[in-house]
Amino acid sequence: MPEDALAEIKRDYVLSKLRDGERIDGRKLDEFRNIEIYPNIITKAEGSALVKLGNTQVVVGIKMQPGEPYPDAPNKGVIITNAELVPLASPTFEPGPPDENSVELARVVDRGIRESEAIDLEKLCIEEGKNVWIIFVDIHAIDDDGNLLDASSIAAISALLNTKVPASRFGLGEDYPLPVRDIPVSVTSLIAGSKYLVDPNKDEMSIGDYTLTISTNQKDYIVAIQKSGGYLLSEELFDELLEVSIRNARKIREIVANKS
Amino acid sequence: MPESRPEKLIIDGKRLDGRKFDELRPIKIEVDVLKRADGSCYLEMGKNKVVAAVYGPREVHPRHLQDPSKAIIRYRYNMAPFSVEERKRPGPDRRSIEISKVSKEAFEAVIMKELFPRSAIDIFVEVLQADAGSRTACINAASVALVDAGVPMKGILTSVAVAKVDGQLVLDPMKEEDNYGEADMPFAFLIRNSKIESIALIQMDGQMTKEEIKMALELAKKGAMEIYKLQREAIMKRYVTEEGIEVEEVNTDA
Numbered sequence: 099m100p101e102d103a104l105a106e107i108k109r110d111y112v113l114s115k116l117r118d119g120e121r122i123d124g125r126k127l128d129e130f131r132n133i134e135i136y137p138n139i140i141t142k143a144e145g146s147a148l149v150k151l152g153n154t155q156v157v158v159g160i161k162m163q164p165g166e167p168y169p170d171a172p173n174k175g176v177i178i179t180n181a182e183l184v185p186l187a188s189p190t191f192e193p194g195p196p197d198e199n200s201v202e203l204a205r206v207v208d209r210g211i212r213e214s215e216a217i218d219l220e221k222l223c224i225e226e227g228k229n230v231w232i233i234f235v236d237i238h239a240i241d242d243d244g245n246l247l248d249a250s251s252i253a254a255i256s257a258l259l260n261t262k263v264p265a266s267r268f269g270l271g272e273d274y275p276l277p278v279r280d281i282p283v284s285v286t287s288l289i290a291g292s293k294y295l296v297d298p299n300k301d302e303m304s305i306g307d308y309t310l311t312i313s314t315n316q317k318d319y320i321v322a323i324q325k326s327g328g329y330l331l332s333e334e335l336f337d338e339l340l341e342v343s344i345r346n347a348r349k350i351r352e353i354v355a356n357k358s
Numbered sequence: 359m360p361e362s363r364p365e366k367l368i369i370d371g372k373r374l375d376g377r378k379f380d381e382l383r384p385i386k387i388e389v390d391v392l393k394r395a396d397g398s399c400y401l402e403m404g405k406n407k408v409v410a411a412v413y414g415p416r417e418v419h420p421r422h423l424q425d426p427s428k429a430i431i432r433y434r435y436n437m438a439p440f441s442v443e444e445r446k447r448p449g450p451d452r453r454s455i456e457i458s459k460v461s462k463e464a465f466e467a468v469i470m471k472e473l474f475p476r477s478a479i480d481i482f483v484e485v486l487q488a489d490a491g492s493r494t495a496c497i498n499a500a501s502v503a504l505v506d507a508g509v510p511m512k513g514i515l516t517s518v519a520v521a522k523v524d525g526q527l528v529l530d531p532m533k534e535e536d537n538y539g540e541a542d543m544p545f546a547f548l549i550r551n552s553k554i555e556s557i558a559l560i561q562m563d564g565q566m567t568k569e570e571i572k573m574a575l576e577l578a579k580k581g582a583m584e585i586y587k588l589q590r591e592a593i594m595k596r597y598v599t600e601e602g603i604e605v606e607e608v609n610t611d612a
Contacts (some may be wrong), residue, residue: 318567325463325561
């Protein structure tokens, strides 16, 4: 199978470079690709952003509508995050219901937003116990050149930052900006034995789907961690990646804040 | 009606169920509880009650999932509809799908799957009653069931969570601590020759500082070693004593 052979060649190339502490695209081991953020590109949505992370592209659109709160949080708005890995984005994506990868992607992005308490959900209560704002965060992958997760996290918070609550459309007064009070940032690293590569591209991922994602808020608190892939992680590497992720997140947070 | 948050989760240095911060809930492990499965285990961890079954190595269906170089591992975490306060709709929800994925990956890292090309090793875990930490209970049970099935592994997987409640790190959180705590962090470790070798599963949600994360890891390691001893005991009880009795019988005959 030619695809397999090609993947193997790529793998060997990535690993041989890595032995010299180098990456195939010349980046440092802890260096992100270039980040471009285009906010408000979908005017039909309440908020939106296109994010390019190197060649990886993700669009996130935010839609909002009134609905019932959860019984255990009667005075809080609701966030629902969903990801679609559409076949347009990669030769390996197939149409159909979300598979475990898109479920995991959506849930890890969601955790960053939720656990950092980035959105002041109490300000989204319309009538306690009956009616609150529901925020739909829909992640639409356009081009998967690796690390869709971080691209999606950046796109999600960028979109939320320019979201207007569509109150007038539902006869609930004037529209107002969504109360966003933090910028959670996820940092994903590919684990290759005792080494790591931050923000892996697709060719680097030919080593294997072995990643660790660490999300932080603006106080440098860790708000979400996800080890993904069938590999063993050493404590030393985990400790190191905590530092690396906090450091990278600070830079990305600044980029997100400046672009919105 | 949802219960409301207790005013305090820690009173006079004790947890709501009287445990110390670094104390596990009572654990009960039984090996080989199912007749049809190749390996099985029943496990209780506090109010959690779970059953794990292992089938395989066996033929892969559908066949296109076969891997010519190694066995594929499948893991299904499933909650019974009656396992929680409010009836859970049967079938996989998004949470179960994610738990199944990360648990499967933890086992992929420790099972010697290259020994069984073109085959499948299926791990099924059913949560009969859940009370926080069901994913950790399931991994502990599955690990024992794999040993019972004779599946070769680099070591044993042992899983436990640490939570932060009222600013305090606590081992093996129960329901209230999980629901109303500030953070929850499940781990699974590969343990070989009574030594923790590496991390096979790690997740976290909530808010913790870097230092707290490191402390949580240490606390989890302590808990994991205790669970590991119980896993070993259960396996020994099932296998080693039977042999012992046999040896004794031979001696009496002679």
